[in-house]
Amino acid sequence: MKIIKIINLTVLIFLFCIFYAGFLGKIMGQEGETDYYFVDGQKIVLKLSQKYSALKLKPGTSVAEMKSFEADIVSAGFGTVEDSPILQKYNIVLVRIKEGIGPSSFRAGTESFSTRDVVESENAVYGVGGIDQVLVNEFIVQFKSDACEEKVAQSIKSKNAEVVKKDEKIKNRYILKFTGKSAREALAISNEYHQDPLVEFSEPNFIAIFPKRPRIKGADVGAQNVSPAATPNDPLYPNQWGLNNTGSTGVKDADIDAPEAWDIHKGSGNIIVAIIDEGVDTEHKDLKAKIVTPYDATDGDNNQEPNSWDGHGTACAGIAAAMTHNGLGVSGIWWNVKIMPIRIAYSNYAGGPWITTDAIIEDGIREAVNRGAQVLSNSWGGGTPSSAINSAINYAIANNCVVVFAAGNCCSPSDPRCSPWTQCPRPVIYPANLSPSKVVIAVSATNEWDEFKTLTSSDGENWWGSHSGPEVTVAAPGVHIYTTDISGTDGYASGDYVPNFNGTSSATPLVAGTAALVLSQHPSWGPTQVRNQLQNTSDDLGSSGFDNQFGHGRINACNALGGSCEYTPSNCATIGFTNFSTKHDISQTLVNAALLFSTVLLFLLFLIIRKVKKGAI
Numbered sequence: 001m002k003i004i005k006i007i008n009l010t011v012l013i014f015l016f017c018i019f020y021a022g023f024l025g026k027i028m029g030q031e032g033e034t035d036y037y038f039v040d041g042q043k044i045v046l047k048l049s050q051k052y053s054a055l056k057l058k059p060g061t062s063v064a065e066m067k068s069f070e071a072d073i074v075s076a077g078f079g080t081v082e083d084s085p086i087l088q089k090y091n092i093v094l095v096r097i098k099e100g101i102g103p104s105s106f107r108a109g110t111e112s113f114s115t116r117d118v119v120e121s122e123n124a125v126y127g128v129g130g131i132d133q134v135l136v137n138e139f140i141v142q143f144k145s146d147a148c149e150e151k152v153a154q155s156i157k158s159k160n161a162e163v164v165k166k167d168e169k170i171k172n173r174y175i176l177k178f179t180g181k182s183a184r185e186a187l188a189i190s191n192e193y194h195q196d197p198l199v200e201f202s203e204p205n206f207i208a209i210f211p212k213r214p215r216i217k218g219a220d221v222g223a224q225n226v227s228p229a230a231t232p233n234d235p236l237y238p239n240q241w242g243l244n245n246t247g248s249t250g251v252k253d254a255d256i257d258a259p260e261a262w263d264i265h266k267g268s269g270n271i272i273v274a275i276i277d278e279g280v281d282t283e284h285k286d287l288k289a290k291i292v293t294p295y296d297a298t299d300g301d302n303n304q305e306p307n308s309w310d311g312h313g314t315a316c317a318g319i320a321a322a323m324t325h326n327g328l329g330v331s332g333i334w335w336n337v338k339i340m341p342i343r344i345a346y347s348n349y350a351g352g353p354w355i356t357t358d359a360i361i362e363d364g365i366r367e368a369v370n371r372g373a374q375v376l377s378n379s380w381g382g383g384t385p386s387s388a389i390n391s392a393i394n395y396a397i398a399n400n401c402v403v404v405f406a407a408g409n410c411c412s413p414s415d416p417r418c419s420p421w422t423q424c425p426r427p428v429i430y431p432a433n434l435s436p437s438k439v440v441i442a443v444s445a446t447n448e449w450d451e452f453k454t455l456t457s458s459d460g461e462n463w464w465g466s467h468s469g470p471e472v473t474v475a476a477p478g479v480h481i482y483t484t485d486i487s488g489t490d491g492y493a494s495g496d497y498v499p500n501f502n503g504t505s506s507a508t509p510l511v512a513g514t515a516a517l518v519l520s521q522h523p524s525w526g527p528t529q530v531r532n533q534l535q536n537t538s539d540d541l542g543s544s545g546f547d548n549q550f551g552h553g554r555i556n557a558c559n560a561l562g563g564s565c566e567y568t569p570s571n572c573a574t575i576g577f578t579n580f581s582t583k584h585d586i587s588q589t590l591v592n593a594a595l596l597f598s599t600v601l602l603f604l605l606f607l608i609i610r611k612v613k614k615g616a617i
């Protein structure tokens with residue numbers, strides 16, 4: 001009897017635990033932990049976002065009804081609403097957790113609205129490393145390249161799928177919707193489809209929400225500061241420490257040796273760097289003559305139309321290739337390189353997140369290659385991987401493009417945009433983290449002292465740090481970068497230039513521009529040779545040889561062009577500033593050592609006196 005009672009009790013406790021775990025899981029919004037999809041044979045498990053929830057409204061809901069529903073959510077006080085044309089296209093109301101609201105209250109708030117008449121379903125939002133992804137009933141499906149059209153059509157029909165788009169440029173590529181299914185049910189079908197022998201891959205076309213970057217803080221200098229004449233003659237050039245650090249801030253020669261590189265090789269003007277970003281001010285007086293064949297993947301036209309607050313693409317373009325030695329503004333890294341602006345995302349308001357889709361990003365990368373770009377500068381990343389984006393990167397590499405990606409900046413406990421990433425160091429983000437398996441260049445950031453950029457590095461930008469890891473290829477300057485800004489009052493600064501662009505976002509176009517320089521010297525080189533050259537000629541920093549912070553080292557443009565520019569860092573000029581703490585530490589250590597030494601001496605003396613008193617000596 002007693003044994004049976006114990007067994008019964010055990011079973012009861014066990015059942016309670018299961019129930020409680022399930023209940024807790026629901027409260028915590030974790031019921032989607034088992035959602036997954038496949039990339040390159042790997043199961044990618046998805047975790048629900050703690051920041052966003054998504055409510056899909058019924059088809060036919062008017063704009064007025066949507067707006068009034070959104071207003072109700074806002075006044076309920078648990079969240080704010082993100083708006084964007086892409087979300088509207090999918091009928092998604094995206095709710096962001098309000099500051100000070102806990103996850104369970106946020107969940108309860110969302111659930112109370114999910115039962116409203118206008119709502120068709122709650123769609124899952126997943127979060128990875130600061131990037132959030134909304135699941136919608138739309139999937140990128142690549143059928144095997146040898147599959148005939150009839151068989152593909154049959155297969156699509158058998159899955160009760162609608163063709164949203166048949167890609168004209170990629171054979172057997174479709175965007176499909178599974179009719180009458182919720183997004184989650186459709187995900188299950190897509191996963192089944194992924195295993196189908198006729199299918200290469202099937203994956204969600206996520207709506208990706210990238211936190212707005214970079215994190216520029218502090219005063220901006222709108223106007224051009226006219227400085228003493230230099231080579232080149234662009235008046236802001238003396239401030240471009242990343243190209244040539246004279247030691248006025250940081251450490252002399254903590255730079256990529258650009259002027260020495262320019263002495264070696266002037267090259268041709270045929271190399272094109274694509275700036276894959278949020279659009280470039282193609283009319284900027286320091287960029288205009290460099291612009292070739294822009295493309296906007298967000299709507300398929302050629303106009304860039306960066307929003308007035310979207311200065312990121314214009315800043316990246318100026319670093320890679322602003323007009324150099326034209327007596328105006330800043331210098332680019334290469335005098336003759338051309339810029340191909342490719343817009344893959346934009347934010348809907350100043351400080352808002354980028355909202356785009358994997359299909360748009362893929363299209364942007366492929367179109368850059370098709371339009372003749374030889375270097376792709378990608379100051380973006382994060383989230384879970386995508387077979388479609390991977391396939392575009394493969395396409396770029398197969399077409400001899402050098403592909404450069406930012407390692408990530410979200411090493412920032414204080415930045416809510418980076419949550420739930422609250423601790424450093426942070427791993428290299430996707431797609432930069434593909435560098436071990438694909439010929440891409442992953443770029444981390446350094447500062448004026450040739451330090452790895454962290455929350456406490458000497459530059460004083462204590463709100464962000466570069467990501468690090470074995471995937472880092474090279475490092476490049478990434479703080480206080482002078483570059484082009486959207487002309488006039490738009491963009492980051494009130495003028496046409498910004499003095500403090502930052503992040504691995506800014507390090508990436510510097511590497512891309514240097515890659516263009518190498519390519520112009522060796523037009524027959526492919527991405528592997530260019531990557532090897534940048535790696536092998538970089539200035540080794542940090543621990544000797546390869547390390548997870550600087551990768552192979554901070555790039556050196558002079559040596560990349562076959563020069564022999566020795567690395568001669570000298571901090572004599574600036575020791576009074578950042579090295580104070582080091583100096584203090586050293587002197588403190590000396591004092592401590594002296595104190596310890598005297599104590600030991602006194603003790604020995606004491607012993608000797610005692611022994612003498614006892615008559616031992």
Ligand SMILES: [Ca+2]
Binds near residue numbers: 243254255256
């Ligand atoms: Ca130098």
Ligand SMILES: [Ca+2]
Binds near residue numbers: 234328332
């Ligand atoms: Ca210029």
Ligand SMILES: [Ca+2]
Binds near residue numbers: 490492
């Ligand atoms: Ca401006």
Ligand SMILES: [Ca+2]
Binds near residue numbers: 540542547550
């Ligand atoms: Ca090293």
